[in-house]
Amino acid sequence: MAETNDATRRKMEFQAEVQQLLHLVVHSLYSNKEIFLRELVSNASDACDKLRFEAAQQPELFEGDGELKIWVDYDRTARTVTIRDNGIGMSREEAVAHLGTIAKSGTREFLQKLGAEGQADARLIGQFGVGFYSAFIVADRVTVRSRRAGSLPSAGVLWECAMTGESAGTFEVAGIERPERGTEVVLHLREGEDEFLSGVRLRELIRKYSDHILWPILMRKERWDEDRGDEDRGELVKEEEWEQVNRASALWARAKQEISEEEYIEFYKHVAHDFEAPLAWTHAKVEGRHEYTMLLYLPQRAPFDLFERTPRHGLKLYVRRVFVLEDAERLLPRYLRFVRGVVDAADLPLNVSREMLQDSREIEAIRAGVTKRVLGLLEQLAKNEPEKYARFWREFGRVLKEGIIEDPANRERIAGLLRFASTYNDSPEETVSFDDYISHMKPRQERIYYLTAESFSAARHSPHLEAFRQKGIEVLLLADRIDEWWVAYLPEYRGKPLASVAKGEMESALLSEEEKKAREEADERLKPLLERLQTALGERVKAVRVSSRLTEAPACLVVEEHEPGMQLARLLRELGQEVPAHKPILELNPTHPVIARLQAASDEAFADWALLLYEEALLAEGGKLEDPAAFVQRMNRLLLTPTA
Incomplete structure (x- = not known):
């Protein structure tokens, strides 16, 4: 003692x-x-x-x-x-x-x-x-x-x-x-x-x-x-030796055919400190210019600190079966930080430090190999075990999207692993891949359409979708904050450009000749109204024009094709960052009764109608009113104004 x-x-x-x-x-x-x-x-x-x-x-x-x-x-x-x-x-x-x-x-x-x-x-x-x-x-x-x-x-x-x-x-x-x-x-x-x-x-x-x-x-x-134990039945007795x-023995160093599934699972529980079995794993030995063995696991659940600034990285580094580093973050890109397991390198010195890893060619080669192995495992799951992949996506999908930004070399592969909610099934479940979308495209459709919003519900009910729904054109509905960032890094997928339905003009190839003619007639007929609205709204908007994308709502706000979206601008402001001044464009539905009411409004009421139309479009976009009290007062005044 x-x-x-x-x-x-x-x-x-x-x-x-x-x-x-x-x-x-x-x-x-x-x-x-x-x-x-x-x-x-x-x-x-x-x-x-x-x-x-x-x-x-x-x-x-x-x-x-x-x-x-x-x-x-x-x-x-x-x-x-x-x-x-x-x-x-x-x-x-x-x-x-x-x-x-x-x-x-x-x-x-x-x-x-x-x-x-x-x-x-x-x-x-x-x-x-x-x-x-x-x-x-x-x-x-x-x-x-x-x-x-x-x-x-x-x-x-x-x-x-x-x-x-x-x-x-x-x-x-x-x-x-x-x-x-x-x-x-x-x-x-x-x-x-x-x-x-x-x-x-x-x-x-x-x-x-x-x-x-x-x-x-x-x-x-x-x-x-x-001679020991009750009733002379005997018992086990400990010796001094x-x-x-x-x-x-290092499990990862053994041949795969010698390792049982139970052994793989128990090793994962040891290395990941997890009580559950892993979702999937991959075990490989790489030989050639750089020699190393990797045993990598996908957990069933996201760790609670997955989105912390300094999350745990899950790989242990060994050199010739000797432990060297815990949480070796250089072995994997940050967007794969949920992976657990070990990497055993044959070419590194035993006294390797984190600083040495920063500029090591061997580590860069291992990092590239490990990354490809993990992406390959995910592709196999997505193809052969879609239920398992759906579970992975629910837990780690938001993190995988970071790879579009961080890993240009594997951008196309990562994009193929993304899953989305869409208007195809009108469900919040994220099950549609880019390849699924391409298989659903209409004959004259050239682009992959998407819409970003604060929530699935906001995206689903957005007025920007109206013409696309009417024509049966699928739109991907993106409601994660990171979606605003990664779409800027993925201009196309397999030769198909990505396009936001809340930016620019509607693609002319999607419009029939009758629709194009009706648009031209509305432009001419409503020209005085458009100019009057532009004057009334002043610096709030860049322009006012007739819309080809609205069928039910009276108006919506859009931005130019290559400008940051309004949702992204709001997120940047929330983060305290300066946002370039881009004014939205107000689009009008020429067939909506509110537009006819606006044309008939007196000079005194017109300003209220103009601001109300703009503010309604802003709210539908997910924006915030500068003066909510003034909005309520305007609405009350117009509600009390007798119709002609």
């Missing part, structure tokens, strides 16, 4: 988010209790990885013992299970920070969401990568002893937490004398959890969940003693 320095003992309260997480873990994962061992062994493995990495620059951290191992033991009398490693260890400050708080932005909101979703919690808790707390599924008290590699024996730390009695919700920290580096986690089991006080059961779980761990996992040898339980 390590000697405790009582003068340094301090009782502390858990961060509120940790208390919430503990509650969720204990009450949501009880049906899958055995995963506690997988999580704690995985943490021990990470600690060994980190020591190996840091010791590459500071060999003295090994303290004369470079054989990294993990030990698992149990004590029936004390009713404890112990997981110990000789990895990097923790200082007192690190123990408080890592075991008492969750230093991740968005944590509070995410936990509140989890608490509201009931038993679905179990599938999402793993996103935090805080598997240590799974110890409390089977234990009502947990004791941790640790010392950081390279520190003095007197710098050991004791961390202890009980989930019952007056101490519930708090933990104690004290300084201890600890000659060994690394961390020891002792679980004091709850009543009814005696199944884990068995060497056979613990070995079974290690081989099931942790066989792929690179470091040796050791347990004491056991032999059958006929330790033996290795796991295979301790």
Whole structure:
């Protein structure tokens, strides 16, 4: 027993988010209790990885013992299970920070969401990568002893937490004398959890969940003693000698045909700290100028920090099976940050750093290869398993769209993976691809039409769609904020130009000769009205013209073909950016009764009618009124004005 320095003992309260997480873990994962061992062994493995990495620059951290191992033991009398490693260890400050708080932005909101979703919690808790707390599924008290590699024996730390009695919700920290580096986690089991006080059961779980761990996992040898146990039936007795339980081989380095589906899944859970199976994976070895192996996974769900400014990147970098870097962001472009897995390179130095990765040709080659592999996996899913791909799209579609902007080399491939809502099925479900759209195109149609809006409902009811609906021409309905950005980077797809139905004039090829003639006649007939409206609206609009796209609404606002859309201008203003002054064009429906009413309006009422028409079009576009009170007053005045 390590000697405790009582003068340094301090009782502390858990961060509120940790208390919430503990509650969720204990009450949501009880049906899958055995995963506690997988999580704690995985943490021990990470600690060994980190020591190996840091010791590459500071060999003295090994303290004369470079054989990294993990030990698992149990004590029936004390009713404890112990997981110990000789990895990097923790200082007192690190123990408080890592075991008492969750230093991740968005944590509070995410936990509140989890608490509201009931038993679905179990599938999402793993996103935090805080598997240590799974110890409390089977234990009502947990004791941790640790010392950081390279520190003095007197710098050991004791961390202890009980989930019952007056101490519930708090933990104690004290300084201890600890000659060994690394961390020891002792679980004091709850009543009814005696199944884990068995060497056979613990070995079974290690081989099931942790066989792929690179470091040796050791347990004491056991032999059958006929003279022990109740009624002389005999029992297993532990010996002093330790033996290795796991295979301790790099799973990704084995041939694919030797790896079972269960092994792939369990490795994913280890590397991604996820409780669910992955959606799909790809495993490949690349040989040639650059040699590397990759094992890449698509998760079932988006992590809660996917859209944070500094999200976790999911790839671990190994060099010849030696761990080098966690979250190696240079191995994948940012728009694929949801991918989890490992890359093992043969051509990099073991002491590679993040700075070295910035200008490495090898890393650029690996990045290109990994990116193509992920896009290929997505293409296979989209073609062969559309239900799985639909699930992927719901979780990660918004992120994949970033690739249109970020990755010009793969822009066409990424565009082929995008999915949209459209007027073809009039559903908010995003199921239509660009290739689907092209197959739906009308004989004389040359462009792929789209409309951006704040929501699907706003897009679906936009007046800009009226003539397109009447002619049966499909329009893609884009309602994500990022849609305004990426469409500017994709002028065409497979030779078909993209065109917004809220920009420019309607394509003349889509109009019949009768429609063109009617338009010319309306231009001539309404010319005085158009000039009068232009004068009344002044600087608010660039021009007033007759529309070919309206069949039901009296008016709409459009911009020139190569100007930024009104929705994009609003988003930029919300972000505090300056927006070039582009005035919209007001288009009128020449057959609408309101236009006839406008022509007959007195000079006194005309200004009100003109502004009302403009403001209605602005609202239909999703814009905001400069003076809502004045709008209401104008409308009331016109409602009270008797008709001729």
